[in-house]
Amino acid sequence: MSDYHIAANKLRTTPILTVETESPTVKTFTFKDKECSRAKPGQFLMLWIPGVDEIPLSILSTQEDGRVSVAVKEVGEATQALHSMKAAEIIGIRGPFGNSFTEKHGRILMVGGGTGIAPLLFLAKKVASKTRKLVFVIGAKTRKELLFIDKIEALCSKSSVIATTEDGSYGIRCLATMPLEKMLDEEKFDMVYTCGPEHMLQKVFDLAEKHRIPLEASLERLMRCAIGLCGSCIIGRYRVCRDGPVFTANQLREVKGEFGIAKRDFNGRKIPLE
């Protein structure tokens, strides 16, 4: 996408086509948007909830007929307002924004937590048929919160999907990063992709560093303009909206003082990650 295209990306309004409940706190919204239907895995869009807010969301899937889906977890005012919306109600879309995951075809490991699974599922769909090996580790607090497990199992063959829950209600009772240590000691991978809570990303990053495996991680920061101007989303010298949201291990090494540690508040001050 050309730079001019990004800067000139106007807001489009469009009706919600379908709303699906994925878990007690996550719903998938589908709508038509030609521009975002051409997005690559890892890119995000800005979704306007008229009169409420505009929030960044990773693109979960796209269809050739122009349909686009996002998976949204209810966490606060904007996501709550969106969850209360139904088919035919109007939302606004800007995007797609940001870079994307590189699409590697060797032995691939994906580690996703919470709604961070969304962009990885999009990526997995693209690369699954071409990879030599694809292992998907997903984590959630409880069985009910494990997202898209059926879709992932259909893509990866059941044996290479490792589900973890913090309460043990499904799969292994542990954090998503726990099975990784053993796996990385025993198996070889050419690439790790990860998205989810930043503490998880940091853990995955440390393990990938230890085993010298290239890694790409998708980060979240406060977004306002989404086109690299306002400075709300910065980490080190990078703008997450424009230079990210996907960062390589090399880049993450450069921002060690902030990655997994600090983010910028609404007023631009550096604050600890919660």
Added chain:
Amino acid sequence: MNRLGVNLAGLNLSNPTMLASGILGYSVETLESIVEGGAGAVVTKSIGLEPRDGYANPTVVQVSCGLINAIGLPNPGIEEFTSEIRAAKTALNVPLIVSVYGFSEEEYATVSKKAADAGADAVELNVSCPHVKETGSEIGQSLEILSKVVRKVKEVMEKPVFVKLSHNVTNLTDIAEVAAKSGADALTVINTVKAMAIDAETAMPILSNKRGGLSGPAIKPIAIRSVYDIYERVKTPIIGCGGIANWRDAVEFLLAGASAIQIGTAIALRGPNVFSAITRGMETYLKRKGVKSVKEIVGLSHRR
């Protein structure tokens, strides 16, 4: 010899391009990336006395030939920001200008003094923000209040004081003259232009603040006219700003009377390297025209 070097109110710039306020101006690291991109000076985000969160999203609307923003002056407040100024001063090898806003003349003075004491080479008074009440345009519109603010700031600090003006007034040249007479060392012309966008489907204003300010190519002709008019009226150096995206735009501002120029929105189009691209283009232009110093073309169009 550096054809592009300029002395702006006592500050030495290796080239006349500057980062406009509010664009990536929160942190040392991003300011560094702008300097690496070729900027001759940088202006920080506008800083006030207290921290401010700014407005809820949407804070930016992209429109034909530009964008409308109502970010609402989010900033960490001067106390917190002084450490960033100190660090920036050691890290950057170009003049550092801190943009300042306030709700009273005392606030402008206090924040300016703290910024200067922390190492800012100059301050730029934002008296022209079109979307925050009681700071910005209310101050920049009143000859009397503007004069008081500028005088007060000049009283408390010795470093250069720039004043950033808005086109959203009926008497821009009077305002420029008052700012100059009150002691402004340079005038930045212009801030964003009052604007708005409404969505047809929902009949709703898009920005959460409803009203905002337009920047980008759409406002360039307005800014050129503002610089041209002010150049005829005052001797104070002018910093041109508004819609500059390439070297031709930059040269146009110099010909209209600007001694330096600021770039904001074009960074979304072309990234931080927009500065070096513009500088290279200007240099080629000057060579082609047989001009030894960029100073020679400042205001040249007034003689034609």
